[in-house]
Amino acid sequence: MTDTTLPAAPLGWAGVLTGTLALMLTIIAVWAGPLAPQQAPGVLLGDIPGG
Numbered sequence: 001m002t003d004t005t006l007p008a009a010p011l012g013w014a015g016v017l018t019g020t021l022a023l024m025l026t027i028i029a030v031w032a033g034p035l036a037p038q039q040a041p042g043v044l045l046g047d048i049p050g051g
Helices: 012-032
Strands: none
Touching: none
């Protein structure tokens, strides 16, 4: 019986980290962009509580 080993993936962890970073940036961009809570158009800056 021969012992077969898989070749090491030289960019394996780099790919996982790149994918994780891309997913996180996408989630942040969507959350901060079109899904961000919007104030009503007639509200002035002084009318915003705490602002």
